[in-house]
Structure formats: C-alpha cells, structure tokens
Amino acid sequence: MASSALSGVIAAVATAIDDKGVPDRERALKLARYLLDNGCDGLNVLGTTGEATSFSLAERMGLMSAYREAGMPMDRLMVGTGAAAVSDAIVLTRHASELGFAGALILPPFYYKGVPDDGLVAYVEAIVKATADKPIPIYLYHFPAQSGLPWHIALIKRLVDAFGPRIVGLKDSSGDMPFAREAAKIARGFAVFPSNEAALLEARSGAFAGVISATANCNPDLCGRAWRHGDQAALDQAVTIRKLFDGKALVSGVKALLAHIHNDPALAKVKPPLAAFPAADGAAVLAGYDAVRAKKVA
DSSP: OOOOSOOEEEEEOOOOBOTTSSBOHHHHHHHHHHHHHTTOSEEEESSTTTTGGGSOHHHHHHHHHHHHHTTOOGGGEEEEOOOSSHHHHHHHHHHHHHHTOSEEEEOOOOSSOSOOHHHHHHHHHHHHHHTTTSOOOEEEEEOHHHHSOOOOHHHHHHHHHHHGGGEEEEEEOSOOHHHHHHHHTSSTTOEEEESSGGGHHHHHTTSSSEEEESGGGTOHHHHHHHHHHOOHHHHHHHHHHHHTTTTSOHHHHHHHHHHHHTTOGGGGOOOTTSOOOOHHHHHHHHHHHHHHHHSOOO
8 A cells, every 4th residue: 555645743622713703814824934944844734623513515615725825845745635424524635636735634524323234335435436537645534523423443354444645544533452563463564643742752653654633732742752752751851741631622722722832812713613712721731831831951
C-alpha cells in the first residue's frame, strides 16, 4: 500500500470564528502558520477541534480554499471531509483533492447508529470511486464517542483489502491504546495517529506515524521537541498541559487557552451548539498553563 505523506506532530487546528459565526480566514491562517513555524510537522484542518460539522459545505470549502490561496504548504495538511451524507463527503473530498491537500480525514456517516459494515464499506467505496481521477489519500477517523460508529479492526482490514493504496491511515481519538497498536499492525505502512501527545515517544520509536492532537494547538514547541529529540522533560510539560483539560470541554477550552496565548479574545469564539468555556474552568486552565510555562525546560 502507499505510505502516508504525513507524520510527526500534527495539530488538530482550531477554527477561528468571526462575529457572523463563519470561519475567520485571516485569524485561522495566522494560527496555522504559527503552529507550522513553532513545532508542528503538519495540521489537521477542519476536524473535531476545528468544528467542521458545525459549518456548512460552503463554509468548509471556502476555508479549505483559503489555505491554498494563501500559499500554505498543502503537503503538510490533511482536512476533514467526512459528513453524514455521502454526497456531501464526496463534494468535500473532491475539493480537498483538487486543492492538493495531503490527505482527507473521513468520519463514518454519524447519524444512523448500529449500521452494518456493508453500509460503511459502501460509503467509503462511493468516496473512493468519486475521487479516482485525482486520488487523494484517505485517513479514517475513529472517534466512536462522538460519531457513535467505530472503524473497528476487522472493518479497517476489509477497507484496506478492498481499496488498497487509497486507505493510508487512521486518526484514533478513542484513547484506546491497545486498539491503536493493533490498528498499526494491519498493513505495512498503515499510518496510525493517536490523539494524545503522551504517545509521542512511542510513536518516535516507530509504533505510530505520529500524533494528531487538539492540545498541540497550545504546546506545539514542546511536542516538537519530544518528537524530534526524544525530550522527556518537554513531553512531560506537554502532557501536563493536556491534562489541564481532563473533565472539561476540550474544544472550547483549547480556544480559550489560544485566546490567552495569543492575546486575542476573538480566538475563544465557538460555533453553536458548542458554548463558551466556563469562566471557572478557564481560570484554572490558564493558571495551570502559565505555571507550566514558567518552568523552563533546559
């Protein structure tokens, strides 16, 4: 099978939102550049942290186009193109392919629960066939706590067997590390990305292709040092920052912390149905972050 073009520290980049509730392209691109310049090897655009499913097709496609128009390094970017309607997923995945994204990250169609594997295979097959003229690598997005549907091991194997080089990897947001390790053994070159930077040193040893993390928005430099140099102290600090969000709303929390880091309150805005990060949680996270950052890593 074809190997993944993406590896290392990938931030599931947050999407800045303007006063009208649509993607703020200028702020979004500024954050993306900052992350790529400060430790991230790549970005996952319009994933869960990017609130993709809260935006319309036009809004998602417009932001995708903005990355290309701004001259961003498309070979370092994957983009979420999954949708409840297969026709929408096809439109988004075609657009990603035409723009030159390095990969399309595909959620299972998430409204109907308990659907048979045959239905999920048909969903992927439709996307694969519709993009055959300009085949973009496909990464499966395993997040059953949100989607209600797993890309389970037997199904992943079936998809890899059926569609060969098009299915290149998996983003695993389940937190189930034994699952991630088993998935990484499905095929030579199959790229698995756990969603927690705590897995970075294991990834560095060759077990995984890297990590795709929401909190890498807030600690890209620390994650980069852990990935490139095996820096345990930097990793410990990154994991401590990650743990500040335990039991709290992750997406709004990351955006609140980004607003603090970049001194830009507008970065904290979220799109309904998400709500602003509670003030008490925000105070705790910001204080915890500042305390970690005050301890310089040698």
